[in-house]
Amino acid sequence: MRAIDQGIARCMACGSLTDRPGEPCAYCGGPTALRKRNSLQRVWAFWLAGVIAYIPGNLYPIMVTESLAGTSASTIMGGVISLIHHHSYSVAFVVFFASVLVPVTKFAIIAWLALTIQFDWPADEHRRVEAHEVIEFIGRWSMIDVFVVAALAALIQVGGLMTISPGIGINAFALSVMFTMLSAMSFDSRRIWDTR
Amino acid sequence: MGDVRSVGSVPAHLRALNARWVACGTCDALLQRPSLREGQQARCTHCGSPLFARKRSHAERTLALMIASLVVYAVAVMYPFIRMERSGISNQISVIDSVSVLWRNGMHLLALASALLILLFPLMRILLLCGLAFAVYLKQEAGLAFARVARLAQALEPWSMVDIFMLGIIVSLVKVGKMVDIELGAAFWGMTALVLFLTMGASAACRDSTWQYLRDRF
Numbered sequence: 001m002r003a004i005d006q007g008i009a010r011c012m013a014c015g016s017l018t019d020r021p022g023e024p025c026a027y028c029g030g031p032t033a034l035r036k037r038n039s040l041q042r043v044w045a046f047w048l049a050g051v052i053a054y055i056p057g058n059l060y061p062i063m064v065t066e067s068l069a070g071t072s073a074s075t076i077m078g079g080v081i082s083l084i085h086h087h088s089y090s091v092a093f094v095v096f097f098a099s100v101l102v103p104v105t106k107f108a109i110i111a112w113l114a115l116t117i118q119f120d121w122p123a124d125e126h127r128r129v130e131a132h133e134v135i136e137f138i139g140r141w142s143m144i145d146v147f148v149v150a151a152l153a154a155l156i157q158v159g160g161l162m163t164i165s166p167g168i169g170i171n172a173f174a175l176s177v178m179f180t181m182l183s184a185m186s187f188d189s190r191r192i193w194d195t196r
Numbered sequence: 197m198g199d200v201r202s203v204g205s206v207p208a209h210l211r212a213l214n215a216r217w218v219a220c221g222t223c224d225a226l227l228q229r230p231s232l233r234e235g236q237q238a239r240c241t242h243c244g245s246p247l248f249a250r251k252r253s254h255a256e257r258t259l260a261l262m263i264a265s266l267v268v269y270a271v272a273v274m275y276p277f278i279r280m281e282r283s284g285i286s287n288q289i290s291v292i293d294s295v296s297v298l299w300r301n302g303m304h305l306l307a308l309a310s311a312l313l314i315l316l317f318p319l320m321r322i323l324l325l326c327g328l329a330f331a332v333y334l335k336q337e338a339g340l341a342f343a344r345v346a347r348l349a350q351a352l353e354p355w356s357m358v359d360i361f362m363l364g365i366i367v368s369l370v371k372v373g374k375m376v377d378i379e380l381g382a383a384f385w386g387m388t389a390l391v392l393f394l395t396m397g398a399s400a401a402c403r404d405s406t407w408q409y410l411r412d413r414f
Contacts, residue, residue: 001225001226002223002224002225002226003219003224003225003226004224005226006226008213008217008219008226010219010221010224013343013346013347013350014343014346014347014407014410014411015218015219015221015248015404015407016210016214016407016411017210017213017214017217017218017219018210018213019209019210019213026205026206026207026210027206027214027343027407027410027411027414028343028344028346028347028407028410029340029343029344029347030343030347083370083371086374088370088371091367091370091371094363094367095367125223125243126243126244129222129223129243129245136354140354140355140357140360141360141363143313143357143360143364144360144363144364144367145364146306146310146364147294147310147314147357147360147361147363147364147365147368148364148367148368148371150294150295150297150298150310150364151289151294151364151365151368152368152371152372153294153297153298153301154289154293154294154296154297155278155280155287155289155294155368155372156280156287156372156376157287161282161283161285162282162375165297165301166297166298166301166303166306168303170303170306171303171305171306174306174309178309181354185354189221189222189223190221190222190223190224192223193222193223193224193225193242193243194224
């Protein structure tokens, strides 16, 4: 038996039950609704914003290095490749994992979750709940590249010898990560079980 | 009516509803509320997701870890983080420098966002969790203020990114470690301890017990 069938909603903040969906929770004042309002619409809106921001985030440089040898700008993939050239394979993997693999996988998984609900695609419920939990947990770690750039830019200011400054791509990348986090948060996992 | 209500205004039928029933946050199954002892966790019989938990002495442990976090937070923010040297030129940075460099390069919004994610949100979360744990530990009254603090602390959780910042620092050290000489400052160890205490604090704190504490005051 589902709570929605009894007209009972669960407070999204404290988990208390109420028989008046839509009114603030009597215990904590948090929002209550039988299902998150317009959840799929929000998921898609944030998803699209995230995908759009991800493009300049990858095309524009995230870091500009000025040294005696000249000025060079590096993109996210450029940074990974230079780490490989310096034989820092494990760090190259961490950055590649957090900045490329995780965002792209996240886009794919969120789209798949939303589509299975929109078009009633058959898919195992437990598998989908797991997928949602994984992206909620791992998504924020993509911010790592933003902090790497901030740390490097602050640290490497050696007068005329070498200076690192942040590139404009990092703005778009940070936005993309935050939009994707919001997209995953807007998803209502209870919709996965509604078709049964 | 918005947020406005007086303590004790929860209708009797809602109190009865919540005393007997619980809904799974993952699949919306309506289940009879099991009574748990400390240290136990209930799972949904329909989808298998965690339903709620009663963590052992959550208030005491959270309080201890948050006070420890507050101390190392001060160290992490106030002291120099890293010192680097190359060809006789040295430069040392603090956490605040890594935010202000973004500002100085014209990325005002990103600087602001970073200041929130690695400085303000973690601090707010530490203070809010401290307050909640203190109230539960001292068996204080819990009303609207308690609920607001608990909701805010919960909402801040994914946006408090000290752990990610720390990993970012380590990655950037590896990136420049071969070019310049690096010396780790007090704030580096302060930040390491902060990440450790915050992670332990997150697993010691018990949301469900905290909300149950609130419900029990009505």
